[in-house]
Amino acid sequence: MSDATPETTAQAPDDGNGIPGPRLRRLKINKFRNVRPTELVFDDEWNVLLGKNGTGKTTLLELIAATIRGDLEAFDNVEYDLEADLSFGDVEVKWTCKDSLNKDNPNDFLSTVIHSVERRFRAEIALPGVASHVLTGDERGIDGYHRRSHLSRAGGSAPFAFMLLIASVVRKKQQDTPGLQAASMSGDAQRFDEILTFFQRISPNGDLTLSNPPIIQSTLASDELANAFVKSLRYSDERVSIEHQDLPFLRRFVELCGLSSASLHLELLQRDASEKVPLAIFGRPSFLFRRHNGEELREQHLSFGQKRLLSFLYYLTISNPVVADELVDGLHYDWISACVEATEGRQKFFASQNPLLVDHMGFKTREAVKSRFIRCSLEGDEMIWQNFTDEEADDFFVAYRTGIQAVSEVLRQKGLW
Structure with a gap:
């Protein structure tokens, strides 16, 4: 590949109306189903999940979409301990949430059934150089807004738009900020599935x-x-x-x-x-x-x-970021190109078994390689999700920059796909 190969980046990404789009920067999984504890970092634009069938790519896409929404309700009956860093324009959010079995009286069957989970929610919201606020939640609700119908329980959906609105009230700055609008968009983040x-x-x-x-x-x-x-x-x-x-x-x-x-x-x-x-x-x-x-x-x-x-x-008119499973299924190459072009400037998360999608990607740095790919694999019954290692990223980047192969060919030759 020549040095002219483009690598699309967006310094001030927006939804086409001048509103900055939401961004998921980091996701740390301490406990979630049968996933090995891991910490994933994401690129501002391209994020591609690689792996064989049954390695959890769809599960990870669902988790990513729910994390962007701030939606704990998506994981009912699942024990989880998650941490995430997000940004909505200039507003930064650090989010932690836990849902664990009540172990106070494990021998009391009735207690276990009725009070089976304990949920905890915490969000640190900051507008750098301006203000910051911490919101916490439990089964009753968020902070002092317990039992308010317009605010979901910590165990339900807690859109970040609501949290930023509360934070703005606490700061006594009830203004329509781009960050608040971007957070509102995140409430519509959902997975575009591989069927119809x-x-x-x-x-x-x-x-x-x-x-x-x-x-x-x-x-x-x-x-x-x-x-x-x-x-x-x-x-x-x-x-x-x-x-x-x-x-x-x-x-x-x-x-x-x-x-x-x-x-x-x-x-x-x-x-x-x-x-x-x-x-x-x-x-x-x-x-x-x-x-x-x-x-x-x-x-x-x-x-x-x-x-x-x-x-x-x-x-694409309702979901930002883009979270899509097997996008290229059934699409002509020209249509794939048009769909990828339509996502430019947005953060996107793709899972694909088809090389036609990743061949639209370009790389200028090793760091971009490391953050843009997530490998999904199985070890026994345990799902393993991880970014490329430094060695894998270096190996790929050297082959990519010195060769003439497409991205998918380099991935396969290096045993990375």
């Missing part, structure tokens, strides 16, 4: 809904879609139709698939005129695609790869 689960969620039987006025919105409703929805309401009262020109993700899909046009339709599900402000809820999303010869297609007529492409382009 996400596609099904934005199909007629899925759970995508929007309301007018926007009081009740599903977690799947992106700002992009919500804005187009409000605009289209002027023309319809029972069924909302949005053309692809008003939806960037759908417009991009039309371009990549060589279609003539496309539209998204939402049906009226419920209308409540009893309130002072009438409420209408729309859902059952469906798509209509048109070829240049005038032929019309519905979402069920798309190929597997087209369904994956459409759902991933929409996924």
